[in-house]
Amino acid sequence: MEENKNARNSGKNEETKPSLNFIEQIIEEDLRQNKNQSRVHTRFPPEPNGYLHIGHAKSICLNFGLGIKYNGLTNLRFDDTNPLTEDVEYVDSIKEDVRWLGFDWEEREYYASDYFEQLYEFAVKLIKKGKAYVCDMSAEEISANRGTPTRPGKESPFRGRSIEENLDLFAGMRKGEFSDGEKVLRARIDMSSPNMHMRDPVLYRIIHAHHHRTGNDWCIYPTYDFAHGQSDSIEKITHSICTLEFEVHRPLYEWFIKELEIFPSRQIEFARLNLSYTVMSKRKLLELVKKNLVNGWDDPRMPTICGLRRRGYTPESIRTFAERIGVAKRDNVIDVAFLEHCIREDLNHRASRVMAVLNPVKLVITNYPEGKTEEMEAVNNPEDESAGKRFVSFSREIYIEREDFMEDPPKKYFRLSPGNEVRLKYAYIIKCEDVVKDASGNITEIRCTYDALTRSGSPESNRKVKGTIHWVSVQHACEAEVRLFDRLFMKENPEDTADGEDFKMNLNPDSLKVITGYTEPAASSPAVLEKFQFERLGYFCADYDTKPGKPVFNRTVTLKDSWVKVDKNSD
RNA sequence: UGUCCUGUGGUGUAAUUGGCAACACGUCUGACUCUGGAUCAGAAGAGCCCAGGUUCGACCCCUGGCAGGACAACCA
Numbered sequence: 001m002e003e004n005k006n007a008r009n010s011g012k013n014e015e016t017k018p019s020l021n022f023i024e025q026i027i028e029e030d031l032r033q034n035k036n037q038s039r040v041h042t043r044f045p046p047e048p049n050g051y052l053h054i055g056h057a058k059s060i061c062l063n064f065g066l067g068i069k070y071n072g073l074t075n076l077r078f079d080d081t082n083p084l085t086e087d088v089e090y091v092d093s094i095k096e097d098v099r100w101l102g103f104d105w106e107e108r109e110y111y112a113s114d115y116f117e118q119l120y121e122f123a124v125k126l127i128k129k130g131k132a133y134v135c136d137m138s139a140e141e142i143s144a145n146r147g148t149p150t151r152p153g154k155e156s157p158f159r160g161r162s163i164e165e166n167l168d169l170f171a172g173m174r175k176g177e178f179s180d181g182e183k184v185l186r187a188r189i190d191m192s193s194p195n196m197h198m199r200d201p202v203l204y205r206i207i208h209a210h211h212h213r214t215g216n217d218w219c220i221y222p223t224y225d226f227a228h229g230q231s232d233s234i235e236k237i238t239h240s241i242c243t244l245e246f247e248v249h250r251p252l253y254e255w256f257i258k259e260l261e262i263f264p265s266r267q268i269e270f271a272r273l274n275l276s277y278t279v280m281s282k283r284k285l286l287e288l289v290k291k292n293l294v295n296g297w298d299d300p301r302m303p304t305i306c307g308l309r310r311r312g313y314t315p316e317s318i319r320t321f322a323e324r325i326g327v328a329k330r331d332n333v334i335d336v337a338f339l340e341h342c343i344r345e346d347l348n349h350r351a352s353r354v355m356a357v358l359n360p361v362k363l364v365i366t367n368y369p370e371g372k373t374e375e376m377e378a379v380n381n382p383e384d385e386s387a388g389k390r391f392v393s394f395s396r397e398i399y400i401e402r403e404d405f406m407e408d409p410p411k412k413y414f415r416l417s418p419g420n421e422v423r424l425k426y427a428y429i430i431k432c433e434d435v436v437k438d439a440s441g442n443i444t445e446i447r448c449t450y451d452a453l454t455r456s457g458s459p460e461s462n463r464k465v466k467g468t469i470h471w472v473s474v475q476h477a478c479e480a481e482v483r484l485f486d487r488l489f490m491k492e493n494p495e496d497t498a499d500g501e502d503f504k505m506n507l508n509p510d511s512l513k514v515i516t517g518y519t520e521p522a523a524s525s526p527a528v529l530e531k532f533q534f535e536r537l538g539y540f541c542a543d544y545d546t547k548p549g550k551p552v553f554n555r556t557v558t559l560k561d562s563w564v565k566v567d568k569n570s571d
Numbered sequence: 572u573g574u575c576c577u578g579u580g581g582u583g584u585a586a587u588u589g590g591c592a593a594c595a596c597g598u599c600u601g602a603c604u605c606u607g608g609a610u611c612a613g614a615a616g617a618g619c620c621c622a623g624g625u626u627c628g629a630c631c632c633c634u635g636g637c638a639g640g641a642c643a644a645c646c647a
Binding site: 019020021025045046047049079081082084085138139142143146147148149150151152153180181183184186193194195196197199202203204205206207221223224225227228244245246247248249250251269271276282324325326327328329330331332333334335337338341342344345348349353382383412414415423424425426427429456461464465466467468469470533535536537538559560561562563564565566 | 572573574575576577578581582583584585586587588593594595596597604605606607608609610639640641642643644645646647
């Protein structure tokens, strides 16, 4: 007993080996057995019919991460088998996003459409083996005859066609002798299989449409089931990783490998990412875009990669996020707070600090000489000395946040209030002497005095005051448009709607607030996507809409704020 | 009422593959602080879906339940 405990403890202290997720365990077992000549080859296989989102990022990081970890390769393959929904616009954005995330597929950019000829030959092979047939039933008829999960289906009357006839008909399909929907090629498996996907699945359908890569070369297109696994085989993918909903397809995936006698890629399924307060389905995201409920795919409130990028997320933060959420087979919902934690953690180390006042109220230091200006030394990043220092101009009139002043403060309020002292960051300790209000009682000006001995850095500046607040000199302030984002949905699970209601009911009406704020000059002409921490407020990054002299900032995330809790508790 | 998958603190992921549960986020204390940030120290929180069984011993094995999810596009 004692010995066991000691052994365990010492083992823990020596090296806590990062535990392997179940996919890594499978791979390492395969490696141990020297499968595939100990080769690891994965692929990321998006369909170019939409923009990538954070859920895809999980898959990208997983697939490319495995390739890197096991010294293998990872392909980028576009699963472009449906000309009706796909477009080059999407392949371009997908490539950009994968690259931005920091992954490199080198020369291995593949397309399922590149394999159309070979896939066609595979189909012919199946026909010749008597394992596929041309069926003349309509989609509705096929569906009606497929049965239900609990009831077996009925065999197609065309199931018994001769190999010759099937070959001839299939060739005719390719040649364009039939119209859309007139015929399909089906696998001949088992109409009474308990697995719906084994009930003579459709392999090819007729679609007279222009394909973004093959143009009008084809009018028959393979279905997912007949394209995906075979593409894996063609590329000699060792581990074909996909999400859970394809689990029931695996028997079919393996059936094709067996019947076609092709490279046995191994399909492994994992649970897709769900994020609280977020919808992740392409269909729903598309709907938000189409109905202008957001401003496009790259709206900073969107969970798309391009949206997160515009919001101010870094590739590193998304990668560590993807790594830390882990991979398993059980359904999961990750708290967005965790994503936010990852970006804060990253930005904390790399974002330059700057002072900005977003909800300004003027403050006049009555005993400070008019016209005088001082240059206050400020640290660019306390977490990174190499970020250096800068000077911030200080003068008699400054802006502070309205929230940093209260006429009737609660007990634990550390900020400015009548008769109270507070430090102006990098400057002086001031004391509130008076408040000026307009006719309706709104505070228009706060009047203070300063203690000249307390200038930051000076020998006698060490007097302690409870609060430190940020400020911007009125005379030196730079105007900026600032976009404050909040979560897009008010409900933790936006798809959980009362009967008949739509997920859009749960949209947060206040997810975007646009204001004008003041920053110090250091943030007056940011590069696009340049990141800052506005002291005490949060992380912000320059939006694409930034013009010379007209900065636009997006709030990436607020800083953690333990005051809101204190405030709430003091009610 | 078919087949397949899943079921560990609030959330997510672990447990050297049978030795009474760890890490992260979150929460709560306290220290420190010219960001009520960061950092540091610490605490609470699951007894592993349930019931049997095997075993000296089970989160890990067996049996039976229960719960959740996936599957009935010529989408992927």
